[in-house]
Amino acid sequence: xxxxxxxxxxxxxxxxxxANGKIDSFREKFLDMHxxxxxxxxIEQPEEIRLNIYxxxxxxxxxxxxxxxxxxxxxxxxxxxxxxxxxxxIEEMATDDAVDMLNELEKxxxxxxxxxxxxxxxxxxxxxxxxEEKTAGSIxxxxxxxxxxxxxxxxxxxxxxxxxxxxxxxxYLYVVDEDKHLVGVVSLRDLIIxxxxxxxxxxxxxxxxxxxxxxxxxxxARMIRDYDFLAIPVVDFQNHLLGIITVDDILDVMEExxxxxYSMLAGVSxxxxxxxxxxxxxxxxxxxxxxLLFLGMLTxxxxxxxxxxxxxxxxxxxxxxxxxxxxxxxGTQALAVAVRGxxxxxxxxxxxxxxxxxxxxxxxxxxxxxxxxLTGIVYFWQDDIYLGMLVGFxxxxxxxxxxxxxxxxxxxxxxxxxxxxxxxxxxxxxINDIISxxxxxxxxxxxxQYLV
Amino acid sequence: xxxxxxxxxxxxxxxxxxANGKIDSFREKFLDMHxxxxxxxxIEQPEEIRLNIYxxxxxxxxxxxxxxxxxxxxxxxxxxxxxxxxxxxIEEMATDDAVDMLNELEKxxxxxxxxxxxxxxxxxxxxxxxxEEKTAGSIxxxxxxxxxxxxxxxxxxxxxxxxxxxxxxxxYLYVVDEDKHLVGVVSLRDLIIxxxxxxxxxxxxxxxxxxxxxxxxxxxARMIRDYDFLAIPVVDFQNHLLGIITVDDILDVMEExxxxxYSMLAGVSxxxxxxxxxxxxxxxxxxxxxxLLFLGMLTxxxxxxxxxxxxxxxxxxxxxxxxxxxxxxxGTQALAVAVRGxxxxxxxxxxxxxxxxxxxxxxxxxxxxxxxxLTGIVYFWQDDIYLGMLVGFxxxxxxxxxxxxxxxxxxxxxxxxxxxxxxxxxxxxxINDIISxxxxxxxxxxxxQYLV
Numbered sequence: 001x002x003x004x005x006x007x008x009x010x011x012x013x014x015x016x017x018x019a020n021g022k023i024d025s026f027r028e029k030f031l032d033m034h035x036x037x038x039x040x041x042x043i044e045q046p047e048e049i050r051l052n053i054y055x056x057x058x059x060x061x062x063x064x065x066x067x068x069x070x071x072x073x074x075x076x077x078x079x080x081x082x083x084x085x086x087x088x089x090i091e092e093m094a095t096d097d098a099v100d101m102l103n104e105l106e107k108x109x110x111x112x113x114x115x116x117x118x119x120x121x122x123x124x125x126x127x128x129x130x131x132e133e134k135t136a137g138s139i140x141x142x143x144x145x146x147x148x149x150x151x152x153x154x155x156x157x158x159x160x161x162x163x164x165x166x167x168x169x170x171x172y173l174y175v176v177d178e179d180k181h182l183v184g185v186v187s188l189r190d191l192i193i194x195x196x197x198x199x200x201x202x203x204x205x206x207x208x209x210x211x212x213x214x215x216x217x218x219x220x221a222r223m224i225r226d227y228d229f230l231a232i233p234v235v236d237f238q239n240h241l242l243g244i245i246t247v248d249d250i251l252d253v254m255e256e257x258x259x260x261x262y263s264m265l266a267g268v269s270x271x272x273x274x275x276x277x278x279x280x281x282x283x284x285x286x287x288x289x290x291x292l293l294f295l296g297m298l299t300x301x302x303x304x305x306x307x308x309x310x311x312x313x314x315x316x317x318x319x320x321x322x323x324x325x326x327x328x329x330x331g332t333q334a335l336a337v338a339v340r341g342x343x344x345x346x347x348x349x350x351x352x353x354x355x356x357x358x359x360x361x362x363x364x365x366x367x368x369x370x371x372x373x374l375t376g377i378v379y380f381w382q383d384d385i386y387l388g389m390l391v392g393f394x395x396x397x398x399x400x401x402x403x404x405x406x407x408x409x410x411x412x413x414x415x416x417x418x419x420x421x422x423x424x425x426x427x428x429x430x431i432n433d434i435i436s437x438x439x440x441x442x443x444x445x446x447x448x449q450y451l452v
Numbered sequence: 453x454x455x456x457x458x459x460x461x462x463x464x465x466x467x468x469x470x471a472n473g474k475i476d477s478f479r480e481k482f483l484d485m486h487x488x489x490x491x492x493x494x495i496e497q498p499e500e501i502r503l504n505i506y507x508x509x510x511x512x513x514x515x516x517x518x519x520x521x522x523x524x525x526x527x528x529x530x531x532x533x534x535x536x537x538x539x540x541x542i543e544e545m546a547t548d549d550a551v552d553m554l555n556e557l558e559k560x561x562x563x564x565x566x567x568x569x570x571x572x573x574x575x576x577x578x579x580x581x582x583x584e585e586k587t588a589g590s591i592x593x594x595x596x597x598x599x600x601x602x603x604x605x606x607x608x609x610x611x612x613x614x615x616x617x618x619x620x621x622x623x624y625l626y627v628v629d630e631d632k633h634l635v636g637v638v639s640l641r642d643l644i645i646x647x648x649x650x651x652x653x654x655x656x657x658x659x660x661x662x663x664x665x666x667x668x669x670x671x672x673a674r675m676i677r678d679y680d681f682l683a684i685p686v687v688d689f690q691n692h693l694l695g696i697i698t699v700d701d702i703l704d705v706m707e708e709x710x711x712x713x714y715s716m717l718a719g720v721s722x723x724x725x726x727x728x729x730x731x732x733x734x735x736x737x738x739x740x741x742x743x744l745l746f747l748g749m750l751t752x753x754x755x756x757x758x759x760x761x762x763x764x765x766x767x768x769x770x771x772x773x774x775x776x777x778x779x780x781x782x783g784t785q786a787l788a789v790a791v792r793g794x795x796x797x798x799x800x801x802x803x804x805x806x807x808x809x810x811x812x813x814x815x816x817x818x819x820x821x822x823x824x825x826l827t828g829i830v831y832f833w834q835d836d837i838y839l840g841m842l843v844g845f846x847x848x849x850x851x852x853x854x855x856x857x858x859x860x861x862x863x864x865x866x867x868x869x870x871x872x873x874x875x876x877x878x879x880x881x882x883i884n885d886i887i888s889x890x891x892x893x894x895x896x897x898x899x900x901q902y903l904v
Binding site for chain 2: 032034160164170171188189207209224226227230247248250252254261263266267277279281282286288290292296297299304307314318319322324326329330332333335337339340359361362364370373374377381425426429430437
């Protein structure tokens with residue numbers, strides 16, 4: 001509580017200083033904050049105050065803050081900045097962050113920023129912009145320290161002192177031969193413990209894991225997590241060292257991928273943000289809803305086929321949402337378990353067949369329990385044992401098939417090399433609506449003579 | 453492809469060596485692998501081979517491998533090991549990993565292991581076992597290097613050389629005064645650049661962020677991600693340095709929390725694993741299904757209230773699943789956006805009201821589009837403009853209220869200090885089934901004269 005109050009006082013103070021052009025006092029207070037806190041403050045300000053702040057900060061200071069601003073918020077900032085200043089800010093950023101930001105901007109804006117920039121920096125960034133989104137190449141940085149296997153520990157430590165301020169990390173050092181092939185890795189920890197006159201080649205570990213530039217970022221994240229790395233080197237197909245990926249970028253990748261999976265399960269575009277306006281948010285969600293509307297019409301026309309049965313036994317309609325709902329629920333459960341299993345790589349080769357068998361069995365067990373319960377409840381409620389048996393038996397069959405469907409859809413998608421997370425909850429729910437209605441009315445028609 | 457083949461050959465080779473007691477060749481090949489790969493191989497072996505392997509490895513070597521085994525798989529391993537050996541393995545682990553593993557075992561097993569252990573190690577572990585699950589205290593390690601502000605850079609580097617092999621990280625060093633109060637932080641990078649005779653107090657940054665032992669692990673993860681830290685110090689309420697949390701543990705926390713949110717949205721227990729048997733998995737999912745079955749009965753009895761309307765106009769039943777399904781879908785979308793927003797802390801203070809207004813507007817826009825579409829489709833299909841208008845108008849009202857309900861439930865839970873992720877998809881879907889049926893049949897009853 002106390003903290004929040006003092007934070008708010010500080011924010012108001014900063015705002016006043018920025019609005020009134022008190023450059024020195026503003027700089028003193030502002031630069032005393034962590035760049036993340038600077039970014040949080042900055043992004044809440046109106047444009048006129050932001051424009052003031054740019055003039056108070058050096059491009060380097062702005063760059064440090066910008067690296068902590070969320071990518072969704074980047075575009076308006078680079079549009080309002082003076083292009084010359086914007087180019088300098090980008091030059092001061094870590095290359096991987098610069099590339100992430102440029103990917104958010106319009107193509108012609110990027111081209112004009114790169115033109116103003118120092119040619120060497122521009123070339124480095126252009127190189128990285130070529131890599132496909134969500135690959136190792138697109139998230140790596142080229143600001144790393146490579147050390148040579150033939151150097152001594154002492155020389156290397158000297159070299160580090162000079163390079164440390166620029167590099168993204170100096171705690172894992174990748175060792176290259178004279179042709180820039182990756183040949184080993186040595187941690188700063190090992191160098192500190194080693195004798196100063198040993199050669200790097202004698203201290204390094206030759207068992208260095210690397211990823212190819214084209215590797216999917218989700219797989220890179222999994223490797224870093226499994227092996228507890230602080231960084232991983234990125235190589236081309238001839239094993240030349242191109243860049244490194246550090247763990248702080250992996251945290252963002254994991255957050256992004258988890259958010260995507262979560263949103264897909266709910267049938268929302270992964271870019272649906274609580275900050276969007278109602279129109280934008282409606283536009284993002286409508287495609288799903290319209291697809292589901294048409295799938296729902298399919299369900300409706302299916303029930304239409306059974307209108308005769310419904311006219312004879314109107315009470316049948318009572319249980320439609322219950323059965324469809326249960327089918328949707330069990331399907332979503334099975335779907336989630338399968339998607340998680342596929343995305344964390346928990347399955348072996350025969351694992352998928354075993355999973356399908358297990359899901360069918362799970363559905364059967366749940367079906368027997370729910371079916372028995374439901375038969376009893378409907379019997380006591382409607383005083384009709386045949387209706388009870390129909391509904392109870394229907395739910396049993398529905399739970400087996402709907403559970404299996406929930407597991408099958410993502411496995412099938414994975415086989416087709418589609419991200420299984422695309423099999424969203426609403427989609428499987430609607431499929432299972434159809435399954436449940438076919439089973440329920442199919443059984444009802446078969447046993448119609450007992451119901452009327 | 454090539455890689456997989458050579459990996460499989462290596463695995464078969466290791467298996468043969470382990471089965472036939474070729475200790476030396478086994479050790480040579482096995483210890484040459486990364487501990488994570490050791491763990492992946494080990495966990496796939498049958499018990500008799502695992503028992504052999506324990507006898508080939510020192511407790512320290514086993515500990516290194518154990519740290520990479522998933523917690524779900526830990527229990528049988530510590531049960532099959534000789535207790536004396538198990539105690540030694542735990543002593544060799546990083547304390548935070550040791551505590552994680554002990555938390556997976558039965559209480560009496562833990563007590564007996566701690567009794568066999570060296571008293572000092574046991575005391576350290578017992579201390580950590582006291583912290584509540586999912587707090588900073590439960591994931592921190594006590595193996596960190598604290599340096600004193602009064603020492604020189606040179607002395608500190610000497611001290612590091614000695615301490616480095618044991619510590620979890622030496623890249624961020626936390627500075628304490630003589631009473632062990634946390635007073636600053638210095639990175640190894642800064643020490644390397646600094647002059648050897650400077651005092652630590654002159655090199656360190658006094659702006660050190662820390663977390664309290666009782667802080668929720670999800671918030672710790674968010675801090676480390678936002679500030680791009682490699683580690684964060686943990687303090688008690690008097691600011692004594694108790695331990696540190698490193699980024700590799702945060703990767704696991706993020707994976708765990710994302711998995712939990714995802715599972716909750718699908719209505720599965722977060723411990724539902726693809727490796728469970730059908731019985732265990734059914735047992736985990738049944739509670740949800742039974743709750744939803746009873747909620748579904750509520751829906752059924754609601755429709756039962758409108759049986760008269762249904763008997764007059766059987767065609768009404770056709771659209772029940774469509775409307776209920778759309779209500780569920782839009783509710784799940786709104787729910788997911790709200791839960792994500794709450795969990796990433798994207799909302800300000802007035803943000804929640806704004807979000808509710810936005811969700812209602814989004815629902816209205818989507819409702820108008822879907823309603824118009826549906827009126828047209830139903831009119832052409834059933835050749836009944838009144839039925840078309842009823843269904844179209846119903847979906848419009850339903851989409852507004854169901855979207856709002858999806859956003860409101862998690863916000864309301866958050867207000868009650870319940871994790872909003874608990875508001876699962878199936879739950880909101882069932883609530884929205886009820887809402888949609890009330891609206892649809894309510895409107896149908898009101899306009900019955902136009903329908904018959």
